Amino acid sequence: MSIHPSPVTSAAPAAPVPPASRVPGAGSLASRLGRLVGRDRLAAASAVVLVVIVLLAVLAPWVAPFPGDGTTATHPADRLLAPGAAHWFGTDQVGRDVLSRVLYGARTSLGIAVAVLAISAVVGVTLGVVAGFAGGWLRDVIMRVTDVFLAFPALLLSLALAAILRPSVETTIIAIAATWWPWYARLSASVAQSVRTRPYVDAARCLGVSPARIVWRHVLPNSLTPVLVQLSLDAGGVILTAASLSYLGLGATEPTSEWGLMVQSGQSLFTTHWWVSAFPGLAILVTAFCFNMLGEGLRDLLDPRAAGGRS
Amino acid sequence: MTAAAPLVSVRDLEVRYGDRVVSAVPALDVRPGQCVAVVGESGSGKSTLLLAVLGLLNGTPARVSGSVLVGGTELVGASERTAQGVRGSAVSLVLQSPQGSLNPTMRLGRLARHALRRHGVRGAEARRRVAEALDAVRLPADIVDRYPHEVSGGQAQRFAIATAVALGAPVIAADEPTSALDVTVQAEVMAVLDRLRREQGTAVLLVSHDLALVSTVADHVVVMQDGAVVDAGDVDHVLHRSTVPYTRALLAAVPRLGHGRSPSAPAGAVPRPATTEEGAG
Amino acid sequence: MLARHLVRRLAQAVVVVLGVVVVSFLVARAVPGDAAVSATGARASASELAAARERLGLDQPLPVQLFRYLGDLVRGDLGTSLHTRQPVASDLGSALPASLELVGAAMLLAVLLGIPLGILAARFRGGRAGGVDVSVRVGSVLAVSAPVFLLALVLQLVFATRLGWFPTAGEYDRALDTTSPLSVWTDITVVDALITGNGAMLASVLHHLVLPALALAAYPTGVIAQMTRAALLEEAAQDHARMERALGFGRLAVLVRFSLRAASAPVLQLVALVFAYALVNSFLVESIFNWPGLGSYTATAISSVDTPAIAGVTLTVALVYVVLNLAVDLAQTALDPRVRLT
Numbered sequence: 001m002s003i004h005p006s007p008v009t010s011a012a013p014a015a016p017v018p019p020a021s022r023v024p025g026a027g028s029l030a031s032r033l034g035r036l037v038g039r040d041r042l043a044a045a046s047a048v049v050l051v052v053i054v055l056l057a058v059l060a061p062w063v064a065p066f067p068g069d070g071t072t073a074t075h076p077a078d079r080l081l082a083p084g085a086a087h088w089f090g091t092d093q094v095g096r097d098v099l100s101r102v103l104y105g106a107r108t109s110l111g112i113a114v115a116v117l118a119i120s121a122v123v124g125v126t127l128g129v130v131a132g133f134a135g136g137w138l139r140d141v142i143m144r145v146t147d148v149f150l151a152f153p154a155l156l157l158s159l160a161l162a163a164i165l166r167p168s169v170e171t172t173i174i175a176i177a178a179t180w181w182p183w184y185a186r187l188s189a190s191v192a193q194s195v196r197t198r199p200y201v202d203a204a205r206c207l208g209v210s211p212a213r214i215v216w217r218h219v220l221p222n223s224l225t226p227v228l229v230q231l232s233l234d235a236g237g238v239i240l241t242a243a244s245l246s247y248l249g250l251g252a253t254e255p256t257s258e259w260g261l262m263v264q265s266g267q268s269l270f271t272t273h274w275w276v277s278a279f280p281g282l283a284i285l286v287t288a289f290c291f292n293m294l295g296e297g298l299r300d301l302l303d304p305r306a307a308g309g310r311s
Numbered sequence: 312m313t314a315a316a317p318l319v320s321v322r323d324l325e326v327r328y329g330d331r332v333v334s335a336v337p338a339l340d341v342r343p344g345q346c347v348a349v350v351g352e353s354g355s356g357k358s359t360l361l362l363a364v365l366g367l368l369n370g371t372p373a374r375v376s377g378s379v380l381v382g383g384t385e386l387v388g389a390s391e392r393t394a395q396g397v398r399g400s401a402v403s404l405v406l407q408s409p410q411g412s413l414n415p416t417m418r419l420g421r422l423a424r425h426a427l428r429r430h431g432v433r434g435a436e437a438r439r440r441v442a443e444a445l446d447a448v449r450l451p452a453d454i455v456d457r458y459p460h461e462v463s464g465g466q467a468q469r470f471a472i473a474t475a476v477a478l479g480a481p482v483i484a485a486d487e488p489t490s491a492l493d494v495t496v497q498a499e500v501m502a503v504l505d506r507l508r509r510e511q512g513t514a515v516l517l518v519s520h521d522l523a524l525v526s527t528v529a530d531h532v533v534v535m536q537d538g539a540v541v542d543a544g545d546v547d548h549v550l551h552r553s554t555v556p557y558t559r560a561l562l563a564a565v566p567r568l569g570h571g572r573s574p575s576a577p578a579g580a581v582p583r584p585a586t587t588e589e590g591a592g
Numbered sequence: 593m594l595a596r597h598l599v600r601r602l603a604q605a606v607v608v609v610l611g612v613v614v615v616s617f618l619v620a621r622a623v624p625g626d627a628a629v630s631a632t633g634a635r636a637s638a639s640e641l642a643a644a645r646e647r648l649g650l651d652q653p654l655p656v657q658l659f660r661y662l663g664d665l666v667r668g669d670l671g672t673s674l675h676t677r678q679p680v681a682s683d684l685g686s687a688l689p690a691s692l693e694l695v696g697a698a699m700l701l702a703v704l705l706g707i708p709l710g711i712l713a714a715r716f717r718g719g720r721a722g723g724v725d726v727s728v729r730v731g732s733v734l735a736v737s738a739p740v741f742l743l744a745l746v747l748q749l750v751f752a753t754r755l756g757w758f759p760t761a762g763e764y765d766r767a768l769d770t771t772s773p774l775s776v777w778t779d780i781t782v783v784d785a786l787i788t789g790n791g792a793m794l795a796s797v798l799h800h801l802v803l804p805a806l807a808l809a810a811y812p813t814g815v816i817a818q819m820t821r822a823a824l825l826e827e828a829a830q831d832h833a834r835m836e837r838a839l840g841f842g843r844l845a846v847l848v849r850f851s852l853r854a855a856s857a858p859v860l861q862l863v864a865l866v867f868a869y870a871l872v873n874s875f876l877v878e879s880i881f882n883w884p885g886l887g888s889y890t891a892t893a894i895s896s897v898d899t900p901a902i903a904g905v906t907l908t909v910a911l912v913y914v915v916l917n918l919a920v921d922l923a924q925t926a927l928d929p930r931v932r933l934t
Binding site: 243 | 734740742745872873909
Binding site for chain 2: 831835837838843849850854
């Protein structure tokens with residue numbers, strides 16, 4: 001019996017890769033999502049909050065009270081105003097409206113999360129499917145490389161990579177994606193491997209069905225559910241890691257609105273002007289919390305046994 | 312049948328999950344030395360009945376009404392503390408999966424000592440009881456130093472029985488105790504239970520879907536379907552003269568019984584031979 | 593069986609270490625601009641630059657450079673920090689003990705809080721007291737979602753600056769260096785204070801440890817509580833748990849006495865994983881509390897683009913991680929007799 005390490009980086013003790021044999025088909029996905037609302041109020045509420053956050057991020061240029069403050073504008077005369085009627089979240093040291101910057105920061109954070117997860121999932125699932133389906137030396141090579149990447153705490157490898165590249169949002173995306181794809185590779189490799197050994201796939205192969213077609217028809221649909229669960233569990237972790245990188249000065253740079261960067265820039269003022277750091281910090285907390293809550297709800301619902309800790 | 316007072320007495324038991332009745336048993340008695348078999352397909356409510364007899368439905372979403380008397384203690388509506396006092400000492404359990412039902416991280420002897428201490432038996436007395444119980448189920452004394460994965464399926468089941476014996480539980484509730492075992496090993500285990508019934512008056516509440524097995528060991532048979540008792544009575548009556556369609560359908564699915572091999576001894580406290588060949592039936 | 597298991601695990605660890613070395617090599621060589629320029633100064637002549645290049649091996653092909661780097665590593669040479677102008681190895685040597693002290697304290701807190709919380713949540717799952725389970729669940733997800741630097745700032749503001757219960761920064765009261773100086777044995781202050789019986793120093797270190805350790809403990813506590821709960825529930829769903837209940841044991845006894853041991857395998861592995869994670873997270877906490885550890889060193893290294901130092905940190909933390917994982921794997925073998933079978 002071997003116990004795989006858990007994806008600590010996914011910010012939840014999600015368990016090791018579940019064997020795919022019990023993964024339900026994609027057809028029941030919609031109805032299961034519907035049931036989430038009835039069964040898990042916390043997850044459902046988190047989903048609602050996330051929808052609001054996404055809407056606010058998309059509509060930031062229209063809903064932000066001072067859209068210019070989200071990017072380059074400064075108002076030295078209005079610096080460090082406490083939260084009030086004109087500036088609900090106060091202003092920062094160059095007079096920018098903190099609320100506007102938090103809203104613009106949502107665009108940055110969610111954008112990073114989407115990009116990182118898209119890259120990780122595409123790269124990871126592709127490599128994982130190849131490894132799990134091809135077997136042999138190719139599988140060994142891919143899985144050993146995966147092991148090496150998994151042997152770094154994600155934040156550490158991101159940090160090292162971000163140190164090589166120049167600090168920017170793109171750097172953050174590359175650095176985090178580089179540490180995140182192995183989880184998807186491992187996940188889909190195990191799905192692919194279990195699908196590969198099923199009788200109907202053997203039969204299809206004997207009939208001369210091409211491997212590509214088998215992957216498309218059988219492996220990918222079976223990977224959908226675990227990958228979806230993993231994506232929602234990971235989003236919170238990606239947002240936290242991105243914020244940490246820019247907090248350390250390895251991610252987004254001024255004047256980009258980025259939550260981690262905003263906390264960092266207000267840190268020295270925290271004892272006297274708490275709002276400069278507190279609101280972007282809370283934004284990270286709330287967003288990460290909702291993603292984690294939703295991810296857990298989805299996991300329990302779609303893949304209940306994986307919640308158990310071991311396979 | 313026998314004059315002795317029942318060790319387990321179920322009356323008007325009804326177990327519901329929400330609006331669904333999963334197990335309804337109007338009356339069921341288990342007397343010393345008796346083997347009462349509950350048969351039915353999976354989902355018939357037979358395992359739920361077993362849980363109710365162990366008081367293991369307390370604290371679950373199940374709603375239980377009626378009466379379940381075990382060793383004179385009412386379990387329906389009883390506190391967890393009361394139920395815990397009954398479990399192990401008045402009724403003990405043997406489960407289907409032999410190794411799975413023993414804690415994988417404990418040597419067998421430690422498990423037995425823990426269980427005995429739970430019921431106030433410790434030290435030399437505990438060791439004596441374990442030794443006697445192992446002897447009664449024909450297990451070597453040094454098995455106490457093994458882990459569950461180091462013993463065979465039959466040994467694991469006999470050890471579970473030995474634990475019940477050491478605890479002095481007069482009733483053994485057995486949930487498909489042999490269906491994970493080879494035929495010859497099945498026979499060993501059933502022979503052990505048979506001997507305990509004969510020599511110590513232990514009663515067995517057997518839950519099984521294996522009618523062939525039931526026909527050879529049970530005195531009394533209860534047939535359940537979809538949560539309800541559809542047939543009950545003397546083993547000879549139920550297996551050979553029942554007019555209940557469901558019972559006949561179940562029997563028809565067992566080829567050997569269809570050939571009319573009759574169960575050995577009549578019901579009751581009459582001693583019955585316990586040879587391996589017969590136990591295998 | 594056991595020997596083969598060990599050999600396989602060791603071989604895997606070696607492959608991982610080699611990968612770690614390659615990454616840290618790439619980081620170390622990624623000096624912005626030209627390493628030769630950084631080594632000689634901006635006003636060096638062309639011949640001086642060429643000499644420095646040759647001395648640093650930068651004129652060699654990359655594989656040769658990697659090989660040299662490996663050789664240097666074996667001799668304990670991690671290069672020279674561009675910021676402190678000291679050998680990176682000795683910088684790390686003086687920074688690591690304080691970090692281990694902080695992370696160790698945080699992990700101790702996390703285990704002491706997380707495992708009982710996980711047990712509680714598992715015990716009261718569903719049922720009438722399901723509120724306990726929900727509270728632990730929400731609490732642990734909150735702990736896992738909170739940016740550690742925000743937590744550190746808030747703790748510092750509330751309990752140090754405003755209430756004054758704890759010191760704002762530092763590892764211990766520097767005045768003690770003269771009044772009750774510490775004799776150094778392990779370089780880990782709290783351990784040294786303990787073994788030399790330096791009560792004043794011990795009290796001071798513990799007092800300073802509370803806030804940063806609490807901030808750092810949040811994430812590990814959350815994941816450990818969740819993992820403990822999940823692993824216990826998994827064990828409690830096994831047949832043996834039903835058997836134990838049938839023997840008269842209560843739910844809590846089944847969890848603690850019979851399931852915790854088997855459940856401790858994944859929890860233990862998680863502790864090792866999270867330890868490394870906390871070590872990296874300490875980078876975000878130490879500079880806030882001015883804790884003289886690896887985190888403060890790394891923060892400075894990052895802001896001064898000190899790539900040899902960053903490479904050294906990467907290598908060190910990754911090695912700690914690999915060694916911990918290996919150790920846990922072996923410990924698991926001892927804890928769960930079933931593991932020995934495979």
